[in-house]
Amino acid sequence: MNALSDTVFFEIKDGVALLRIDNPPVNGLGNTVRSGLFRGLMLAISDASIKAVIIAGTGKMFCGGADIRQFNTPAASEKPLSRDIQQLIRSANKPVIAAIHGTALGGGLELALACHYRVAQEAAQLGLPEVQLGLIPGGGGTQRLPRLIGAKAALDLIVQGRSIPASKAQAIGLVDATCPDDVIKAATIFALQKTSNADPLPDLHEKKPKHEGIDFSAIRNGLDERARNYTAQKAAVDCIEIACTTDLDTGLTAERDVFLELMNGSESRALRHMFFAERLAPKFESISASKPASITSVAVLGAGTMGSGIAMAFANADIPVFLIEREQAALDRGWNLIQKNYGVTVEKGKLDQSEMDRRTNRIRRSLHLEDAASADLVIEAVFEDLEIKKDLFRRLDVICKPGAILATNTSRLNINEIAAVTKRPQDVIGLHFFSPANVMRLLEVVRGNATSDNVIGRCMTMAQNIGKIPVLVGVCEGFVGNRMLTGYWREAWFLLEEGTLPQQIDTAMKRFGMAMGPLTMADMAGLDINWATRKRLAAMWPEKLRYPHVADRICEAGRLGQKTGAGYYRYEAGNRTPLPDPAAQAIIEAASREAGLERRIIEDDEIVERCVLALINEGARIVEEGIARRASDIDVIYVHGYGFPAWRGGPMHYAETLGLPTVLKQIQALQTRHGSHWQPAPLLQRLVEQGKSSFA
Numbered sequence: 192m193n194a195l196s197d198t199v200f201f202e203i204k205d206g207v208a209l210l211r212i213d214n215p216p217v218n219g220l221g222n223t224v225r226s227g228l229f230r231g232l233m234l235a236i237s238d239a240s241i242k243a244v245i246i247a248g249t250g251k252m253f254c255g256g257a258d259i260r261q262f263n264t265p266a267a268s269e270k271p272l273s274r275d276i277q278q279l280i281r282s283a284n285k286p287v288i289a290a291i292h293g294t295a296l297g298g299g300l301e302l303a304l305a306c307h308y309r310v311a312q313e314a315a316q317l318g319l320p321e322v323q324l325g326l327i328p329g330g331g332g333t334q335r336l337p338r339l340i341g342a343k344a345a346l347d348l349i350v351q352g353r354s355i356p357a358s359k360a361q362a363i364g365l366v367d368a369t370c371p372d373d374v375i376k377a378a379t380i381f382a383l384q385k386t387s388n389a390d391p392l393p394d395l396h397e398k399k400p401k402h403e404g405i406d407f408s409a410i411r412n413g414l415d416e417r418a419r420n421y422t423a424q425k426a427a428v429d430c431i432e433i434a435c436t437t438d439l440d441t442g443l444t445a446e447r448d449v450f451l452e453l454m455n456g457s458e459s460r461a462l463r464h465m466f467f468a469e470r471l472a473p474k475f476e477s478i479s480a481s482k483p484a485s486i487t488s489v490a491v492l493g494a495g496t497m498g499s500g501i502a503m504a505f506a507n508a509d510i511p512v513f514l515i516e517r518e519q520a521a522l523d524r525g526w527n528l529i530q531k532n533y534g535v536t537v538e539k540g541k542l543d544q545s546e547m548d549r550r551t552n553r554i555r556r557s558l559h560l561e562d563a564a565s566a567d568l569v570i571e572a573v574f575e576d577l578e579i580k581k582d583l584f585r586r587l588d589v590i591c592k593p594g595a596i597l598a599t600n601t602s603r604l605n606i607n608e609i610a611a612v613t614k615r616p617q618d619v620i621g622l623h624f625f626s627p628a629n630v631m632r633l634l635e636v637v638r639g640n641a642t643s644d645n646v647i648g649r650c651m652t653m654a655q656n657i658g659k660i661p662v663l664v665g666v667c668e669g670f671v672g673n674r675m676l677t678g679y680w681r682e683a684w685f686l687l688e689e690g691t692l693p694q695q696i697d698t699a700m701k702r703f704g705m706a707m708g709p710l711t712m713a714d715m716a717g718l719d720i721n722w723a724t725r726k727r728l729a730a731m732w733p734e735k736l737r738y739p740h741v742a743d744r745i746c747e748a749g750r751l752g753q754k755t756g757a758g759y760y761r762y763e764a765g766n767r768t769p770l771p772d773p774a775a776q777a778i779i780e781a782a783s784r785e786a787g788l789e790r791r792i793i794e795d796d797e798i799v800e801r802c803v804l805a806l807i808n809e810g811a812r813i814v815e816e817g818i819a820r821r822a823s824d825i826d827v828i829y830v831h832g833y834g835f836p837a838w839r840g841g842p843m844h845y846a847e848t849l850g851l852p853t854v855l856k857q858i859q860a861l862q863t864r865h866g867s868h869w870q871p872a873p874l875l876q877r878l879v880e881q882g883k884s885s886f887a
């Protein structure tokens with residue numbers, strides 16, 4: 192094989208030229224791949240002895256699309272561009288065939304679409320996932336695909352960013368032939384067949400997309416405006432409509448313009464940031480040389496809200512679980528909850544009954560702690576009470592097999608103190624699942640001072656095996672997510688005392704993009720947990736610091752959130768919809784008087800600014816203290832655990848888009864106005880002094 196560039200190789204066999212992309216990990220269409228393909232095509236086209244050209248990938252796949260490592264770098268715009276390659280293929284007087292194995296995604300599929308034919312291995316997956324990164328296919332996908340398979344099928348693929356298997360791709364006309372294994376051999380046979388007959392080469396320029404009966408406006412109106420990638424989805428529909436109404440060249444230019452606008456827009460930048468952040472967060476290189484043993488049996492202690500959800504998360508991943516309670520009634524309650532949750536999924540048609548049975552059978556129930564003896568991993572999810580947890584860990588230390596991981600699901604308590612009651616603190620770790628634990632993907636993996644790397648590594652791998660995104664964090668009050676909530680809620684409470692009502696705060700935050708406002712979230716989580724924490728920490732509250740009395744007054748009125756039918760809102764029996772409540776308003780107004788505050792009109796912008804800056808400022812402290820390994824981990828936690836809008840990229844990325852100097856100035860202004868709880872994080876001050884624009 193001859194090298195055409197660092198990443199593309201050339202070979203001629205049976206009069207057919209083979210261009211092979213070799214650019215790990217995904218054969219992304221970086222500058223050297225593009226220049227190699229361009230050179231190879233030029234050579235093949237000008238050599239009369241070559242009858243056809245095959246483009247194929249090396250390693251795991253054909254091509255995973257653009258080289259996203261080069262996004263927003265000069266290499267991305269270096270010539271030749273993908274469209275130059277596509278033009279060259281169009282000008283070829285011999286068939287150019289894409290030989291697809293593994294996956295053809297995004298720009299990879301667009302390259303294949305520009306070829307005259309596509310031959311795919313049966314196991315291959317094809318798709319245009321760009322909308323998931325807030326983009327549209329920018330290399331002709333929105334224009335060529337509808338011409339090849341019709342606008343309806345193209346809308347299905349592009350707007351949802353879905354991949355389909357080769358068999359389906361063949362059925363809808365996206366690939367011309369499939370083969371079980373050796374795709375290059377199959378493509379060569381296909382090429383020789385095509386060269387032996389006199390059929391003209393297919394040219395999508397000549398084709399109009401089928402689009403009868405499609406109401407593009409209705410499709411646009413049907414999109415979810417709150418979806419993380421709404422702008423991109425809408426743009427994809429627009430571009431497919433353009434494909435139906437103009438010639439290919441005009442459509443390609445229009446698509447390009449839309450693509451560039453999205454690429455430079457904040458939504459796609461944020462989604463691309465999240466894409467990398469989500470892949471970086473789970474990485475943990477254990478220093479132990481031996482491969483960590485996997486986790487094949489689990490015991491969960493406590494069958495409450497969390498314990499039952501955690502048991503389901505393992506059962507869903509085919510891992511047997513012992514669910515252990517201290518009393519039969521609680522165990523029955525937990526078991527009923529599990530049955531009910533699976534039952535709803537079956538009713539919705541998302542799970543069949545036999546699979547539900549298989550999963551529930553994986554959960555064994557017990558009232559004996561001794562049943563945790565043989566588990567590789569024990570997760571404690573009993574009441575949030577340090578003494579109860581310590582007592583349990585003392586007993587687990589005696590019962591559990593050597594090498595078992597002893598985890599606590601505590602949301603705030605000190606893991607070092609829990610570990611200290613055992614003789615094996617190196618095996619004790621926090622696994623902070625989020626509610627509902629069978630649904631939420633985030634898992635804060637909390638390393639204690641003594642937790643071994645081996646145990647951390649096993650937990651990070653286990654988490655990914657059960658479909659979670661693990662983020663490694665350190666021990667402190669509330670770890671990362673809940674620690675940041677403290678400031679966020681504090682501002683919400685102060686805003687109540689200064690003149691707002693819960694519904695105004697929550698509406699403003701939802702408009703900003705939060706899945707739920709802070710006070711609706713507080714009502715849902717239950718106000719007693721925070722109340723207990725405030726009481727626990729009361730002695731440490733600095734005398735001069737303003738205290739949010741309104742939060743206590745609401746609790747003192749017996750309003751503990753949804754579970755008591757009232758909190759910041761009121762709730763009707765069996766209904767979780769928060770309803771504005773004059774009784775809550777009266778408590779809030781009384782708290783304003785108690786604080787000596789004249790209630791004032793507060794704009795939504797102030798609500799958003801104060802709540803979000805509180806998150807950012809605490810986030811910066813967390814990065815500085817090393818409680819999070821990186822700022823982007825905080826973004827993963829907030830997007831996946833707290834409903835922060837992914838299209839804003841999490842609080843730390845959002846701070847960077849605002850500009851760190853602006854963020855610092857706003858925080859300083861709040862400090863002047865509201866006092867020392869707005870002390871800017873030292874890291875933020877330092878980064879601004881050093882002229883840095885990011886936390887990385």
Ligand code: NAI
Pocket residue numbers: 492493494495496497498515516517518521571572573574575576579583600601602603623624625626716
């Ligand atoms: P819960 O009150 O719903 O359930 C606790 C269960 O533990 C009860 O069923 C109780 O009977 C059982 N239990 C108590 N002592 C026991 C013992 N010695 N042995 C076996 N079972 C025992 O509580 P929830 O909400 O499930 O919380 C459990 C833990 O998870 C707490 O540490 C909490 O902070 C944490 N957590 C809670 C979240 C939530 O949203 N509810 C989120 C993340 C963590």
